[in-house]
Amino acid sequence: xxxxxxxxxxxxxxxxxxxxxxxxxxxxxxxxxxxxxxxxxxxxxxxxxxxxxxxxxxxxxxxxxxxxxxxxxxxxxxxxxxxxxxxxxxxxxxxxxxxxxxxxxxxxxxxxxxxxxxxxxxxxxxxxxxxxxxxxxxxxxxxxxxxxxxxxxxxxxxxxxxxxxxxxxxxxxxxxxxxxxxxxxxxxxxxxxxxxxxxxxxxxxxxxxxxxxxxxxxxxxxxxxxxxxxxxxxxxxxxxxxxxxxxxxxxxxxxxxxxxxxxxxxxxxxxxxxxxxxxxxxxxxxxxxxxxx
Amino acid sequence: xxxxxxxxxxxxxxxxxxxxxxxxxxxxxxxxxxxxxxxxxxxxxxxxxxxxxxxxxxxxxxxxxxxxxxxxxxxxxxxxxxxxxxxxxxxxxxxxxxxxxxxxxxxxxxxxxxxxxxxxxxxxxxxxxxxxxxxxxxxxxxxxxxxxxxxxxxxxxxxxxxxxxxxxxxxxxxxxxxxxxxxxxxxxxxxxxxxxxxxxxxxxxxxxxxxxxxxxxxxxxxxxxxxxxxxxxxxxxxxxxxxxxxxxxxxxx
Amino acid sequence: xxxxxxxxxxxxxxxxxxxxxxxxxxxxxxxxxxxxxxxxxxxxxxxxxxxxxxxxxxxxxxxxxxxxxxxxxxxxxxxxxxxxxxxxxxxxxxxxxxxxxxxxxxxxxxxxxxxxxxxxxxxxxxxxxxxxxxxxxxxxxxxxxxxxxxxxxxxxxxxxxxxxxxxxxxxxxxxxxxxxxxxxxxxxxxxxxxxxxxxxxxxxxxxxxxxxxxxxxxxxxxxxxxxxxxxxxxxxxxxxxxxxxxxxxxxxxxxxxxxxxxxxxxxxxxxxxxxxxxxxxxxxxxxxxxxxxxxxxxxxxxxxxxxxxxxxxxxxxxxxxxxxxxxxxxxxxxxxxxx
Numbered sequence: 001x002x003x004x005x006x007x008x009x010x011x012x013x014x015x016x017x018x019x020x021x022x023x024x025x026x027x028x029x030x031x032x033x034x035x036x037x038x039x040x041x042x043x044x045x046x047x048x049x050x051x052x053x054x055x056x057x058x059x060x061x062x063x064x065x066x067x068x069x070x071x072x073x074x075x076x077x078x079x080x081x082x083x084x085x086x087x088x089x090x091x092x093x094x095x096x097x098x099x100x101x102x103x104x105x106x107x108x109x110x111x112x113x114x115x116x117x118x119x120x121x122x123x124x125x126x127x128x129x130x131x132x133x134x135x136x137x138x139x140x141x142x143x144x145x146x147x148x149x150x151x152x153x154x155x156x157x158x159x160x161x162x163x164x165x166x167x168x169x170x171x172x173x174x175x176x177x178x179x180x181x182x183x184x185x186x187x188x189x190x191x192x193x194x195x196x197x198x199x200x201x202x203x204x205x206x207x208x209x210x211x212x213x214x215x216x217x218x219x220x221x222x223x224x225x226x227x228x229x230x231x232x233x234x235x236x237x238x239x240x241x242x243x244x245x246x247x248x249x250x251x252x253x254x255x256x257x258x259x260x261x262x263x264x265x266x267x268x269x270x271x272x273x274x275x276x277x278x279x280x281x282x283x284x285x286x287x288x289x290x291x292x293x
Numbered sequence: 294x295x296x297x298x299x300x301x302x303x304x305x306x307x308x309x310x311x312x313x314x315x316x317x318x319x320x321x322x323x324x325x326x327x328x329x330x331x332x333x334x335x336x337x338x339x340x341x342x343x344x345x346x347x348x349x350x351x352x353x354x355x356x357x358x359x360x361x362x363x364x365x366x367x368x369x370x371x372x373x374x375x376x377x378x379x380x381x382x383x384x385x386x387x388x389x390x391x392x393x394x395x396x397x398x399x400x401x402x403x404x405x406x407x408x409x410x411x412x413x414x415x416x417x418x419x420x421x422x423x424x425x426x427x428x429x430x431x432x433x434x435x436x437x438x439x440x441x442x443x444x445x446x447x448x449x450x451x452x453x454x455x456x457x458x459x460x461x462x463x464x465x466x467x468x469x470x471x472x473x474x475x476x477x478x479x480x481x482x483x484x485x486x487x488x489x490x491x492x493x494x495x496x497x498x499x500x501x502x503x504x505x506x507x508x509x510x511x512x513x514x515x516x517x518x519x520x521x522x523x524x525x526x527x528x529x530x531x532x533x534x535x536x537x538x539x540x541x542x543x544x545x546x
Numbered sequence: 547x548x549x550x551x552x553x554x555x556x557x558x559x560x561x562x563x564x565x566x567x568x569x570x571x572x573x574x575x576x577x578x579x580x581x582x583x584x585x586x587x588x589x590x591x592x593x594x595x596x597x598x599x600x601x602x603x604x605x606x607x608x609x610x611x612x613x614x615x616x617x618x619x620x621x622x623x624x625x626x627x628x629x630x631x632x633x634x635x636x637x638x639x640x641x642x643x644x645x646x647x648x649x650x651x652x653x654x655x656x657x658x659x660x661x662x663x664x665x666x667x668x669x670x671x672x673x674x675x676x677x678x679x680x681x682x683x684x685x686x687x688x689x690x691x692x693x694x695x696x697x698x699x700x701x702x703x704x705x706x707x708x709x710x711x712x713x714x715x716x717x718x719x720x721x722x723x724x725x726x727x728x729x730x731x732x733x734x735x736x737x738x739x740x741x742x743x744x745x746x747x748x749x750x751x752x753x754x755x756x757x758x759x760x761x762x763x764x765x766x767x768x769x770x771x772x773x774x775x776x777x778x779x780x781x782x783x784x785x786x787x788x789x790x791x792x793x794x795x796x797x798x799x800x801x802x803x804x805x806x807x808x809x810x811x812x813x814x815x816x817x818x819x820x821x822x823x824x825x826x827x828x829x830x831x832x833x834x835x836x837x838x839x840x841x842x843x844x845x846x847x848x849x850x851x852x853x854x855x856x857x858x859x860x861x862x863x864x865x866x867x868x869x870x871x872x873x874x875x876x877x878x879x880x881x882x883x884x885x
Contacts, residue, residue, distance in 0.1 A: 034670045085849055093669045095848045097612045102844035109838040270678050277671055278663055293345045293749060369755040381750035383743050394743045395754040400736050407735025408728045461755050
């Protein structure tokens with residue numbers, strides 16, 4: 001039964017990776033950019049919750065909502081300030097990558113200066129009794145993580161497939177030029193995509209803080225990287241892929257932790273990344289996008 | 294024996310049969326035209342010949358030897374050179390260096406030789422500099438030898454791309470819409486230049502073009518593609534009057 | 547030397563003269579104690595950073611690939627060289643240069659191991675993989691007994707003595723000059739041209755007969771070798787090395803030098819390396835803000851002047867002088883027309 005507990009726990013943490021991976025995938029799908037700064041948005045989200053909840057002592061719902069809105073806006077602002085100009089002028093790949101790294105480093109160091117580099121403790125936010133299925137016990141945080149992530153993904157699928165803006169997102173991902181000719185405002189669509197991705201990251205941050213209640217300015221680094229590996233594993237650019245990759249990575253991490261060694265989890269994550277990139281770079285559910293010759 | 298030959302060449306892109314049963318052969322010194330409406334698969338043929346895509350079936354032979362599966366740079370080194378529909382020059386590189394880059398596979402001096410400017414470096418650089426200038430002169434762009442390729446006017450950029458392809462000493466030259474965007478004078482000039490290089494370098498040329506005067510003017514044999522299949526081939530006269538060809542271009546009826 | 551124009555000969559001689567003048571000037575000042583150990587250490591770090599920046603420029607500027615784990619090659623070279631000189635029973639005068647070469651070779655080996663799989667990938671993925679390499683190698687160094695884990699190696703000796711600080715300076719200066727020289731000559735050789743072609747248009751480069759995988763690997767491994775040598779110099783310069791000195795921040799510092807100076811410009815990398823070694827020392831009080839400032843520099847350069855200070859061109863003294871001369875001549879012409 002212990003094995004199944006590990007699997008369930010893995011799905012729990014994997015849900016968080018999945019939520020964050022969605023942001024990577026959506027942005028990559030629409031502008032073919034790995035947003036290095038995405039991981040640090042999680043950190044921003046966590047600190048907003050901290051400030052609202054602990055420093056300002058305001059109610060939990062306000063903290064969560066505030067974090068989501070703040071991160072969503074932050075995503076849009078970052079896109080506008082750092083990436084927009086380069087995207088519009090068709091800048092070479094390497095310029096976008098460098099800017100993305102710059103934003104990531106900026107966020108980490110800014111928050112380090114604002115809040116200090118030591119870890120801050122978060123209070124438990126959501127507590128309810130664990131679920132008991134025979135000998136299997138599922139903790140409240142795991143339940144919450146899985147439930148929220150499934151809900152979010154369903155919502156996102158609805159948004160992308162049934163709404164007008166979702167259509168615009170899909171069109172811009174396929175062919176930005178054609179989308180523009182069809183009257184779609186690609187600039188707004190791209191900004192919106194960044195915003196949604198960042199808002200989802202905030203949700204992931206809230207869940208993460210609930211599961212591991214300690215935050216530091218550098219937390220976005222490894223967490224973002226793991227979510228990135230999840231996105232690549234599932235197929236970057238694919239929304240279901242991000243979820244699938246997240247769950248698989250979570251379970252892999254959980255099993256490594258339990259049966260091999262907790263020191264090696266980071267190595268396993270990198271290992272998965274290397275294997276995927278060498279064997280099938282487009283991931284499990286990804287599409288092969290060829291350069292037109 | 295023909296220089297380049299394909300038999301039953303086909304490629305399937307995830308359910309879409311982009312090319313089917315494409316066959317042709319080119320002999321040394323021939324200029325063959327590949328025409329057809331947009332989307333017929335002409336550039337795809339080039340991409341198959343140069344390993345941008347792997348054919349799903351069929352045979353490609355250069356001097357009787359199969360080149361399917363060889364890498365692009367190997368195919369170029371074996372003797373097939375190409376230009377691109379959307380001009381792919383090395384933009385931030387000088388005109389003459391664009392040509393010199395294409396001569397890399399013939400040069401032999403080592404990295405150490407290059408770094409320490411040993412005699413092998415000097416000798417070979419001198420030789421290819423001379424050859425590169427001569428090649429540029431054939432196309433009339435030698436005066437711009439040290440300009441950046443991106444600063445050349447469009448017509449000269451197209452010529453530079455052809456010069457660069459020639460620099461690889463090919464047996465077969467694949468030209469993808471070489472006259473695109475040129476005015477009648479430039480087009481005529483290009484026709485003469487192509488015939489000149491055919492005579493001078495004894496190569497076979499396969500070209501894609503939409504300019505019918507150009508095609509009819511220099512191609513001895515023409516292959517017509519539509520929806521990935523050959524619908525007609527023959528001399529300019531044959532093809533011009535073929536009802537299937539007319540229908541393909543005008544859309545039937 | 548046959549085949550060289552008068553202009554080229556003048557240019558070579560001028561550059562040689564500048565190098566020698568600089569060397570002897572600093573040599574004299576250091577030997578006489580006018581420049582004390584603090585400043586001579588700074589000068590040595592400038593040279594080491596120049597070597598690092600120029601080597602990264604080979605991959606990021608010449609080949610056009612973003613590499614985020616360059617400090618990892620430095621780490622490998624540093625430890626290899628230091629372990630060699632610490633444990634081999636040879637006089638330091640002999641062991642040191644051999645150690646440096648060993649450092650370079652080991653780093654080159656790692657370059658090959660990483661490069662062969664990684665260079666097949668798209669730029670974004672290559673960046674992540676090199677980032678991962680930098681991190682993994684640091685974690686390994688932190689956990690191996692041979693590298694003494696997080697405590698690192700100490701007691702790494704330099705050829706300097708209390709009375710004579712010039713030996714280390716001589717090494718770093720001339721290695722820097724040599725590295726600059728071979729970067730220039732490589733860049734203008736057929737191999738350098740091939741690498742640039744790959745940067746400009748990889749598909750067209752393949753179509754022009756260039757074996758792109760080979761040349762990508764060549765540039766990558768050369769850059770790794772040089773970074774390894776720089777690491778070896780660094781280890782013997784500061785005497786104590788531990789993995790934290792070769793972390794991601796270090797990789798970013800070198801990247802900022804290359805980006806600011808102009809990706810593809812060797813002289814740009816040199817100038818930026820000099821400035822960005824001296825400035826943080828001068829602004830020691832603002833050390834906390836350093837990475838923040840660097841990140842802003844990266845973003846601003848990309849947004850407003852993506853080609854960096856010098857873009858792809860090189861600063862050349864003779865060209866500079868020519869420009870001033872022809873500027874004057876033009877003025878005379880214009881005056882003549884009006885008058």
